Amino acid sequence: MAQLTLDELRKKRKEAQKGIYLREGKYKSKIIVHMGTCGIAVGAREIVTAFLEEIEILTEKDVILTTSGCAGLCSMEPMATVELLNSPSVKYGNLTTDKARRIFKEHILGGNIVTDYAIGIGSEKGG
Amino acid sequence: MAVRRIELMLCTGTGCVAGGAFRISEALEKEIQKQGLEKEISVIITGCNGFCGHGPLMLVQPDGIFYGFLTPEDIPFLVQEHFLKGRPVKKLMFSPPEKKEPVPLLSEIPFFKKQLLIVLRNRGIIDPEKIDEYIARDGFTALEKVLTSMTPDDVINEITRSGLRGRGGAGFPTGTKWKICRAEQKMPKYIICNCDEGDPGAFMDRSVFESDPLSAMEGMIIGGYAIGASHGYIYARSEYPLAIKRMNLSISSAKDYGLMGKNILGTDFSFDLEIRQGSGAFVCGEETSLILSIEGRGPEPIQRPPFPAQSGIWGCPTVINNVETWATIPVIINRGADWFSKIGTETSKGTKIFSLVGKINNAGLIEVPMGITLKEIVYDIGGGIPDNKKFKAVQTGGPSGGCIPYSMIDIPIDFESLIEAGSMMGSGGMIVMDEDTCMVDVAKFFIQFTNDESCGKCTTCRDGSEALHKVLTDITNGDGKEVDLEFLEEVGNAIKDASACGLGTTLPNPVLSTLKYFRDEYEAHIKERRCPALVCKNLIKYYILPEKCTGCKLCLKNCPPGAIKGELKHIHIIDQSKCTKCGTCLDVCPPKVSAIIKVSGKEMENITGIEEPYPVKRKGGKNET
Numbered sequence: 001m002a003q004l005t006l007d008e009l010r011k012k013r014k015e016a017q018k019g020i021y022l023r024e025g026k027y028k029s030k031i032i033v034h035m036g037t038c039g040i041a042v043g044a045r046e047i048v049t050a051f052l053e054e055i056e057i058l059t060e061k062d063v064i065l066t067t068s069g070c071a072g073l074c075s076m077e078p079m080a081t082v083e084l085l086n087s088p089s090v091k092y093g094n095l096t097t098d099k100a101r102r103i104f105k106e107h108i109l110g111g112n113i114v115t116d117y118a119i120g121i122g123s124e125k126g127g
Numbered sequence: 128m129a130v131r132r133i134e135l136m137l138c139t140g141t142g143c144v145a146g147g148a149f150r151i152s153e154a155l156e157k158e159i160q161k162q163g164l165e166k167e168i169s170v171i172i173t174g175c176n177g178f179c180g181h182g183p184l185m186l187v188q189p190d191g192i193f194y195g196f197l198t199p200e201d202i203p204f205l206v207q208e209h210f211l212k213g214r215p216v217k218k219l220m221f222s223p224p225e226k227k228e229p230v231p232l233l234s235e236i237p238f239f240k241k242q243l244l245i246v247l248r249n250r251g252i253i254d255p256e257k258i259d260e261y262i263a264r265d266g267f268t269a270l271e272k273v274l275t276s277m278t279p280d281d282v283i284n285e286i287t288r289s290g291l292r293g294r295g296g297a298g299f300p301t302g303t304k305w306k307i308c309r310a311e312q313k314m315p316k317y318i319i320c321n322c323d324e325g326d327p328g329a330f331m332d333r334s335v336f337e338s339d340p341l342s343a344m345e346g347m348i349i350g351g352y353a354i355g356a357s358h359g360y361i362y363a364r365s366e367y368p369l370a371i372k373r374m375n376l377s378i379s380s381a382k383d384y385g386l387m388g389k390n391i392l393g394t395d396f397s398f399d400l401e402i403r404q405g406s407g408a409f410v411c412g413e414e415t416s417l418i419l420s421i422e423g424r425g426p427e428p429i430q431r432p433p434f435p436a437q438s439g440i441w442g443c444p445t446v447i448n449n450v451e452t453w454a455t456i457p458v459i460i461n462r463g464a465d466w467f468s469k470i471g472t473e474t475s476k477g478t479k480i481f482s483l484v485g486k487i488n489n490a491g492l493i494e495v496p497m498g499i500t501l502k503e504i505v506y507d508i509g510g511g512i513p514d515n516k517k518f519k520a521v522q523t524g525g526p527s528g529g530c531i532p533y534s535m536i537d538i539p540i541d542f543e544s545l546i547e548a549g550s551m552m553g554s555g556g557m558i559v560m561d562e563d564t565c566m567v568d569v570a571k572f573f574i575q576f577t578n579d580e581s582c583g584k585c586t587t588c589r590d591g592s593e594a595l596h597k598v599l600t601d602i603t604n605g606d607g608k609e610v611d612l613e614f615l616e617e618v619g620n621a622i623k624d625a626s627a628c629g630l631g632t633t634l635p636n637p638v639l640s641t642l643k644y645f646r647d648e649y650e651a652h653i654k655e656r657r658c659p660a661l662v663c664k665n666l667i668k669y670y671i672l673p674e675k676c677t678g679c680k681l682c683l684k685n686c687p688p689g690a691i692k693g694e695l696k697h698i699h700i701i702d703q704s705k706c707t708k709c710g711t712c713l714d715v716c717p718p719k720v721s722a723i724i725k726v727s728g729k730e731m732e733n734i735t736g737i738e739e740p741y742p743v744k745r746k747g748g749k750n751e752t
Binding site for chain 2: 003004005006009010012013015016017019020022023024025027032033034035036037040045048049051052055056061064065066067068069
């Protein structure tokens with residue numbers, strides 16, 4: 001490999017930072033896909049893949065995707081919860097990969113809740 | 128690199144590797160494949176996470192969930208439950224001893240909470256074998272800054288103003304050392320990194336090189352620029368194969384990128400690094416011996432001055448610093464001397480890494496701000512003493528440090544306070560002892576170590592340690608005389624005064640500090656032939672309490688020399704003439720019976736073991752004797 005110049009090193013750093021962003025705990029929005037047995041049965045894994053593909057093409061990696069168990073509303077699976085920093089979380093139900101991609105673009109990148117698919121704002125209170 | 132939704136930061140420090148970390152990694156890869164998650168989850172091999180007492184361990188990112196004590200059998204369940212279905216697995220999380228509920232997040236575990244990571248800033252976050260990950264974590268930004276906007280004198284001034292002191296033990300101001308070396312006219316000059324970590328129970332340096340090798344190397348390159356050196360050596364113990372492998376990888380990738388070698392980043396500055404392996408001689412940690420060892424000569428310390436900064440390797444000016452010192456340098460350059468000097472105490476700035484071992488719940492590697500109290504380290508970070516035993520003392524500074532007793536638990540940890548207490552910072556070993564530790568025995572252990580490791584050049588160190596060891600052996604054998612204590616003090620002080628290097632001048636510390644704080648234990652051994660901690664074999668006897676023995680034959684069957692007499696439902700007796708005091712009977716006697724005790728001193732007098740077994744009689748659940 002050719003020796004790096006200062007600018008090349010800086011460029012490399014920017015590129016490399018994308019590879020480790022998950023570990024640094026810095027993100028603006030978080031998607032939680034509910035992966036109970038019910039969710040997986042109706043396609044939650046495809047929803048995960050769709051979201052991951054959307055994250056893949058971002059230049060600024062500030063979205064994280066995690067999974068959690070069944071949200072208790074099995075009839076509306078696949079479900080996902082979207083949390084933007086400093087706003088209440090929004091739950092979406094009856095998802096398809098197309099719906100997921102639209103939510104990604106409009107809600108996560110655009111900041112506008114997709115009311116067509118939203119089933120509730122906020123989370124239930126813990127006992 | 129393709130994005131993942133989960134990264135599993137699997138610790139592969141030496142501790143976790145010994146516990147089977149690579150088998151965990153195989154099991155993870157296999158199960159991830161099986162579940163078809165390989166495009167969503169990746170396993171990242173990291174250096175030591177620090178929480179070694181709970182290894183093999185990993186951190187799940189971005190959730191920040193910590194799993195410890197992993198076995199390959201746990202993995203399929205863990206992958207399916209947590210990584211597929213999103214349900215974190217409680218039974219693999221950390222649970223504080225006294226609490227039932229686990230603590231899922233690493234950041235909430237008390238062991239990590241009070242730590243401040245400067246040197247270990249990248250531990251567990253990067254893969255130490257990938258230079259890109261170091262670069263992503265602001266690696267080489269300090270080198271950039273130095274090469275583009277600072278003169279060598281600026282660098283030295285910044286380090287001086289930061290108040291950084293050498294982390295190898297003596298605490299000499301780093302900036303001053305560099306300044307002395309820079310002022311020398313003779314060329315060439317050299318940089319050395321001292322990674323000859325020989326203290327029993329210490330693994331700070333190893334950990335830095337295993338988890339973030341390039342941070343220390345970047346520090347060395349900056350040091351080279353500051354003093355005008357273009358060649359450096361890392362002197363590491365050959366007992367650290369994993370650290371050495373990662374050093375080699377780092378050097379070759381840094382050379383590929385032009386961050387080491389000729390004309391770094393297109394400037395006039397060139398710097399090369401070379402690894403030299405030591406063969407495990409403790410004295411090589413002393414700087415002049417280390418230099419001789421690199422030169423290929425026998426490692427015998429030589430008189431200073433001249434100091435290595437004036438005349439070091441091959442007679443040339445040489446700056447030799449410890450791994451931790453080097454790894455601190457890039458952070459000081461990046462964040463500034465003002466920021467750094469706000470951390471710590473008046474005279475000891477920054478943070479220090481300690482390896483916390485011994486009788487402590489959370490054994491591991493910690494980095495804490497200077498000035499933190501011993502109590503905070505032992506109880507808040509260390510989680511206290513196992514089995515609710517009493518905390519007795521902490522041995523700091525390695526084999527040539529001293530023991531700090533419980534009464535001084537509020538002592539702030541900095542260079543001066545530790546010396547005042549009769550111990551020293553050393554390189555940062557911290558061995559915790561509980562009530563079952565005999566302080567005379569501990570002193571004997573450390574003197575045995577330094578006696579073995581003395582290079583033999585100075586009479587006081589070579590023969591003095593021998594004399595101390597003989598007297599300590601007599602005392603622990605029950606042959607001590609009252610004049611012995613005076614002798615230990617006198618010889619101890621003579622060794623301190625008349626030895627050439629740090630090994631000799633500090634080796635009496637374990638004896639002198641225990642004599643100061645635990646004199647009563649020495650006196651009990653000598654005057655009463657009693658070992659208060661019930662450790663010294665010649666001074667104890669094992670005894671079966673007739674009122675508790677149920678005659679189950681468990682101890683009888685397990686006794687290696689066959690010293691226990693008895694038959695089923697008969698009170699067992701230990702034949703003292705045959706007993707080797709191995710303690711097996713005590714270990715196997717069921718806890719609800721607890722019939723076996725150790726006694727020492729006067730209590731031993733009537734225990735002969737010549738009686739014969741007799742039947743157990745029970746009434747109301749108790750034995751009648």
